[in-house]
Amino acid sequence: MPCPHLPEGFDATDPDLLQSRVPLPEFARLRRTAPVWWCPQPRGVTGFDDEGYWAVTRHADVKYVSTHPELYSSSENTAVIRFNEHISRDQIEAQRLIMLNMDPPEHTRVRQIVQRGFTPRAVRGLESALRDRARRIVEEARAAARGRADGGFDFVTRIAVELPLQAIAELIGIPQEDRARIFDWSNKMVAYDDPEYAITEEIGAEAAMELIGYSMNLAAARKECPAQDIVTQLVAAEGEGNLSSDEFGFFVLLLAVAGNETTRNAISHGMHALLTHPEQWELYKRERPATAAEEIVRWATPVVSFQRTATQDTELGGQKISKGDRVGLFYSSANNDPEVFEDPGAFDITRDPNPHLGFGGGGPHFCLGKSLAVQEIDLIFDAVADILPDLRLAGDPRRLRAAWLNGIKELRVSVDR
Secondary structure, three states: OOOOOOOOOOOOOOHHHHHHOOOHHHHHHHHHHOOEEEEEOOOOOOOOOOOEEEEEOOHHHHHHHHOOOOOEEOOOOOOOOOOOOOOOHHHHHHHHHOHHHOOOOHHHHHHHHHHHHHOHHHHHHHHHHHHHHHHHHHHHHHHHHHOOOOOEEEHHHHHHOHHHHHHHHHHHOOOHHHHHHHHHHHHHHHOOOOHHHOOOHHHHHHHHHHHHHHHHHHHHHHHHOOOOOHHHHHHOOOOOOOOOHHHHHHHHHHHHHHHHHHHHHHHHHHHHHHHHOHHHHHHHHHHOOOOHHHHHHHHHOOEOEEEEEEOOOEEEOOEEEOOOOEEEEEHHHHOOOOOOOOOOOOOOOOOOOOOOOEOEOOHHHOOOOHHHHHHHHHHHHHHHHHHOOOOEEOOOOEEOOOOOEOOEEEOEEEOOO
């Protein structure tokens, strides 16, 4: 195997690395010289009792692994590629209750029930409320900025965080007065790698249990007293197969991370990309191309990587993979593969076709909420373009320290007062 000439100790799941940047140059080297590359790790440092994983960096290989669950399991070691070294095996295995970490046929059963909430009709039914909410969010941000001497504010906390949270809350009928609690719990669940938040794994686990408990109570209430809402369709629909209260709790947990955090970061990265590519921002304001949201997701790739575990001895990209080996799927690399994307380093909101893997590589775990996420991105940028067309950057983004998320925790912007 050719040597990829990587920095000593390079590991694309290192949270210190991802706090500073996504390693696109190293991914490019791997795609050219070692597209399926063994990344050694000290035993136990990521929570797994092994000595590393296979890093898969080409678009075609990521897609192949994603579409062959019989060869590459999501359940065996979960889809999360790096935990804290203090996590126990029991804690890892408990996460198999989340749909993201299931394999067929159990995954198929749960997904068939859950997708009732994401039909085109259900997503269209949210559009009016979310459009109004998006405009209100941006109008409130403008008013707050005009009250400051510098006209500045943090785009992440003022704008990007709010709409994804509201979309999930609207979808499952969480009362407005409870929505701030959902946001707080979801933040704590993903922020334990960032010392700025002073959140431990224990606090993150407690937040997860609080959210699951809240959701289970909501499910129990709908089973006792059905209503005309999505929760009732998922837990109390007669004769159609239902989620148990436990399953519904873990489904909401997945939404809080996979739906809330990822879309928030796509919006934050998208705003930064538009403001650092002013010709694209002018184009967006003028034409509102329907292709913009997909390019924002490709460019951002909020989930840098997930993993699978080989269920048998197999081969991938010329490398022999042994049963039990972990395999890292690097979506950030796949979405910059020049074999698939012309000039992948260009941010082009008219890019079409755009077969990015920002919503997964196809197969059973392709993102159920894709259409909702695209709708949210379109609505928030339409609102920003209408209400804050002269928005400008007021500082570099501050990145989240995380092992598998491409997160922005602060993006300072300003407006004319």
